[in-house]
Structures are given as structure tokens and as C-alpha cells.
Amino acid sequence: MTGLLAGKRLLITGVLTEASIAFHTAKHAQEQGADVVLTGFGRLSLVQRVANRLPRPAPVVELDVQDATHLDTLAARVRDHTDRLDGVLHAIGFAPPSCLGAPFLDSPREDVSVAIEVSAFSFKSLVVAVKPLLGPGAAIVGLNFDGQAAWPAYNWMGVAKAALECVNRYLARDLGRDGIRVNLVTAGPLRTVAASAIPGFTGLEEGWTARAPLGWNAADPGPVARTVCAVLSDWLPATTGSLIAADGGVLALAPV
Incomplete structure (x- = not known):
């Protein structure tokens, strides 16, 4: 089989619906020659149904x-x-x-702890869990949304993303000696299940689309998924600890 990811074996977490970046990454990865294993949490029967809609049905592991x-x-x-x-x-x-x-100032410690653990610390936890299966040349990619600015309504998830960016750098430092690359792909706003939990998401989407030099379609996870596949491939062998934007160019612009 030929393709950018021919012969690669990938673990893809976070597949819940066909609208997710994870699902589209799995789809494009299979089309580029990879074999994929998915993880799911909670509604495993739903995840398995979604997995069966891939070009080749993929196994699902609970996580x-x-x-x-x-x-x-x-x-x-x-x-x-x-x-x-x-x-x-x-x-x-x-x-x-x-x-x-x-209100940002009203969030209780317990809830903030959950946000940080699931959204940032879990990047390290996942890497440690699968490290016995990784060898030189392996690539780890995390999904990100800009953690450098204070976005409306994003609040403590923004803090979690800032932490994720820092975790990415330290993982890159410590795994480089094993020949393992670690990077984040920073996406623009997309209409996923996660996005539906963000108050005012429609306004963020509309503003992003208006500003993006390359344009932006919040209904299409494909460009972000293809970027992830590129980073998972062998074509960025000297890139690690980086934030790679797939956002239509908005984050390169001066704030308004």
C-alpha cells in the first residue's frame, strides 16, 4: 500500500462522532495507508458505530x-x-x-482541577501509558486551541490549553533522546461536540471566518485532520516541541 502513512500503526483517541477531528484524522490516515486503533470513553457502542463508518472498520479500546x-x-x-x-x-x-x-473568578478548585487533568496532564499520562509500544521515529500529536490569549468564554479551558502547550515542550525535551517527536496542531474553531459546550461559539466562528487570510470553514475538520496526518508522517523528522497552526492564518495576525 502506498501513501503518506503507508505501513504506519496509529492510536487515535477522542473519536465520538463523525464531526470530530479525531474521526477525520483516522479516515485520512487510513486513506494514506495507516492502520488505526481508536480509543473511546463512556459511550463505547456509539464510538464503535462511528468506527465502522471509516474506510476500514477499526478496533476500539476503552480509555x-x-x-x-x-x-x-x-x-x-x-x-x-x-x-x-x-x-x-x-x-x-x-x-x-x-x-x-x-465567571472566571467563580470557578471552584475541584472543577478547574478536572479541566487541567483531562485537557493537559492527560497528554503526559497517555504518552507514559503507550511508551512501551513506541520506538525511534514515532510521532505524538496533540490537538490544541490557542493558549496564548484570553478568549471570550474559554476561561479555564484556555488555562488548560496554555498548560498543554507547556507539557508539549517538556515531553519533546524528554522523549527526543528516544527519537520520538511531540507536537501540537493548533486548530481554528470547528463545529464539534466539544465546541457545542462553549458559550458564544457562533460569534467566535463568524469572527474567525471573517479574519482568516485563507478563509475558514468551521464545518470542515478535513484541513486540520490532514495537518495532523502530515505531522504523524516521516516528513517532519526534525520538528518537535512545536505548535503547528491549521487555522486559516488567524493566529498570525495582529490582534484587533
Whole structure:
């Protein structure tokens, strides 16, 4: 089989619906020659139905990144489907409602802790869990939204994304000696399940579309998914610890 990812074996987390970046990444990766294993949390029957809509049905492994048993056994359960991983997509994020849209100063410590653990610390947790399956040349990619600015309503999820960006740099530092690359793809706003939890998302989407030099279609995860596939490939062998934007060019512009 030929393609950008021919022969690659990938673990892709965060597939919930066909609108997700993770689903489109799995789809494009298969079209480029990769074999994929998916992870799901909670509604596994739904994830499996979505997995069956890929060009080639993919196996689904349960993963709750807050469950130590799930993490400790992940490598063994992935080995039921493949003996190695060449790439991993971390597409996991969550913040309780008090951390999105509600007054920033009112968010309780417990809810902020959940947002940081699931959206940032889990990047490290996932890497540690699958490291026995990774070898030189492997690539780890996380999904990001700009953590450098204070966006309306994004609140503590913005803090979590800033933490994720920092985790990315430290993972790149520590895994480089093993020949493993770690990068984030920073996406523009897309109409995913996660986006539906952000108050005022429509306004963010409209403003983004108006400003993007290349234009922006919030209904199309394809450009972001293809960027992820490129970073998972062998074509960026000297790139690690980076934030790679797939956002139509908005983040390159001066703020208004």
C-alpha cells in the first residue's frame, strides 16, 4: 500500500462522532495507508458505530484518562490489535460548565482541577501509558486551541490549553533522546461536540471566518485532520516541541 502513512500503526483517541477531528484524522490516515486503533470513553457502542463508518472498520479500546487502571493496562490492550505504534493522536479535552462561560473568578478548585487533568496532564499520562509500544521515529500529536490569549468564554479551558502547550515542550525535551517527536496542531474553531459546550461559539466562528487570510470553514475538520496526518508522517523528522497552526492564518495576525 502506498501513501503518506503507508505501513504506519496509529492510536487515535477522542473519536465520538463523525464531526470530530479525531474521526477525520483516522479516515485520512487510513486513506494514506495507516492502520488505526481508536480509543473511546463512556459511550463505547456509539464510538464503535462511528468506527465502522471509516474506510476500514477499526478496533476500539476503552480509555478514561482519569482511570489509573485504564492507563496502566492500555499498552497491553492495544497489543491485542498491534505490536507497535508509530504515532499517537491525543484528542482529549474536557472542562466542567463552571469553567466555560461562567465567571472566571467563580470557578471552584475541584472543577478547574478536572479541566487541567483531562485537557493537559492527560497528554503526559497517555504518552507514559503507550511508551512501551513506541520506538525511534514515532510521532505524538496533540490537538490544541490557542493558549496564548484570553478568549471570550474559554476561561479555564484556555488555562488548560496554555498548560498543554507547556507539557508539549517538556515531553519533546524528554522523549527526543528516544527519537520520538511531540507536537501540537493548533486548530481554528470547528463545529464539534466539544465546541457545542462553549458559550458564544457562533460569534467566535463568524469572527474567525471573517479574519482568516485563507478563509475558514468551521464545518470542515478535513484541513486540520490532514495537518495532523502530515505531522504523524516521516516528513517532519526534525520538528518537535512545536505548535503547528491549521487555522486559516488567524493566529498570525495582529490582534484587533
